[in-house]
Amino acid sequence: MLAVFLKELRSYFTSAIGYIFIGTFLLITGIFFTMYNLLSASPAYNSTLQNLITIFLFIIPILTMKIISEETKTRTDQLLFTSPLKIRDIILGKYFAALTIFTISLLITVLYPLILSMFGVVSASEVFTGYIGMFLLGATLISIGLFVSSLTENQVTSAVLSFGVLLFIFLIDSIQQALPSTRTSSIIFVVILVAIFAIGVYFSTKNIYAALITAIVGVIIIIGIYLAKKEAFDGLLQKVFDWFSLIKRYNLFSQGVLSLNSVVYYLSFIVAFVFLTIRMVDKRRWS
Numbered sequence: 004m005l006a007v008f009l010k011e012l013r014s015y016f017t018s019a020i021g022y023i024f025i026g027t028f029l030l031i032t033g034i035f036f037t038m039y040n041l042l043s044a045s046p047a048y049n050s051t052l053q054n055l056i057t058i059f060l061f062i063i064p065i066l067t068m069k070i071i072s073e074e075t076k077t078r079t080d081q082l083l084f085t086s087p088l089k090i091r092d093i094i095l096g097k098y099f100a101a102l103t104i105f106t107i108s109l110l111i112t113v114l115y116p117l118i119l120s121m122f123g124v125v126s127a128s129e130v131f132t133g134y135i136g137m138f139l140l141g142a143t144l145i146s147i148g149l150f151v152s153s154l155t156e157n158q159v160t161s162a163v164l165s166f167g168v169l170l171f172i173f174l175i176d177s178i179q180q181a182l183p184s185t186r187t188s189s190i191i192f193v194v195i196l197v198a199i200f201a202i203g204v205y206f207s208t209k210n211i212y213a214a215l216i217t218a219i220v221g222v223i224i225i226i227g228i229y230l231a232k233k234e235a236f237d238g239l240l241q242k243v244f245d246w247f248s249l250i251k252r253y254n255l256f257s258q259g260v261l262s263l264n265s266v267v268y269y270l271s272f273i274v275a276f277v278f279l280t281i282r283m284v285d286k287r288r289w290s
Contacts, residue, residue, distance in 0.1 A: 007088065007096025008103075011070075015104050024066050028108040031058045036115045046123040048116045049133040053257040056137065056250065059144055060173055064165035066104060067148025068158045070097045071284065090285045098149050098277055105141050109134065129259035136256020139269040143249060144169060146276035153283045172249055179244040189239035190225065197221030 015021030032055055039051045071094075116130045148165045155161050171178075182188075197218060205214035228235055245251070249272070252265040 004088075004092035004096045004099075007093050008100050011097050011100030012103055015100065020065060020069060021104055024062055024104060025108045025111075027062055027065070028058070029111060031055070032112050032115070036112075040115070040119055044123075046119055046125050048119055048125060049129050049257045049259070051115075052133045052137055053254070056140060056253060057173070059141060060166065060169050063141070063144045063148050063169060064162040066101050067145055067152050067165055068162035069152070070101060070149055071152040071280070091281050094149070094277060094281050094284060098146065098280075101145050101149070102142055105145060106138065109138060109141070126259065132256045132259050132261045135261065136253045136265070139256075139266065140249060140253045143269050143272045143276075144172075146273045146280075147172075150276045150280045150283070153280045172247075175244055175248050176251060179241050179248070182240050182244060184238040184241055186233065186236045189236040190229070192240045192243070193225055193236070194222070197225065 015024075035051050035055055039045060039054065040048060113134070116125050119125045147168060148161075151165045151168060152161045155164065200221065201214045201218035204217045205211060208214070249269075252262070252268055255262045255265055
């Protein structure tokens with residue numbers, strides 16, 4: 004893993020991507036810091052951090068678009084697949100290289116609250132939790148971009164898809180408020196999820212019977228839950244979207260609250276998408 008990590012980290016600085024990412028990140032954070040803290044003479048640095056997360060929507064796709072798609076396009080992935088390295092080590096090396104670039108950019112911005120502390124009182128605990136939250140959110144979004152990059156061999160397509168997925172994540176709170184909370188809409192939503200899962204089983208196994216059994220079992224479970232406790236479907240659609248809200252959990256960190264539940268939530272997301280990426284690349288390896 005270390006060899007892949009060093010190779011990927013070096014590639015960010017031998018190409019323009021690493022410099023573009025760090026430069027863009029520091030430029031925008033500098034503008035936000037100047038506007039919200041220096042010009043307004045405000046010591047509330049966490050409010051600046053909270054506004055900064057919107058730039059993730061644009062810069063994370065730049066960072067992740069080439070991680071795997073470039074290897075696929077240039078066919079150098081075949082060299083990795085035939086090497087003694089495990090797919091897990093390859094993917095983790097690539098992920099940690101991208102995460103290192105992000106962390107370097109984030110650490111440089113620690114200078115901003117230090118500058119503020121020279122002119123007023125800055126809550127060190129709030130700034131600390133704010134940075135922990137921003138790091139975890141960024142690490143989660145990078146893992147999502149990593150997975151998207153494994154789906155295509157075109158860097159531009161990867162960047163556009165990543166942007167679309169991240170845009171959905173950023174808008175999920177607004178979408179949740181517009182969703183119906185009726186029992187019927189929730190049941191329809193769950194049935195659609197079961198159908199999607201069954202289709203996924205079919206494309207994974209190419210076995211129509213396995214897909215049908217999955218669909219039937221899913222429908223039986225839905226009927227069983229409905230007969231046992233109909234109230235479980237009330238507002239379920241909104242609850243599901245609320246659970247997937249990455250931004251809402253960051254708000255706790257920006258308020259100075261170090262929530263263990265939110266930390267575990269972000270780490271679970273990271274592990275899930277890194278695992279999905281490993282499975283996707285491993286599937287391509289044997290196809």
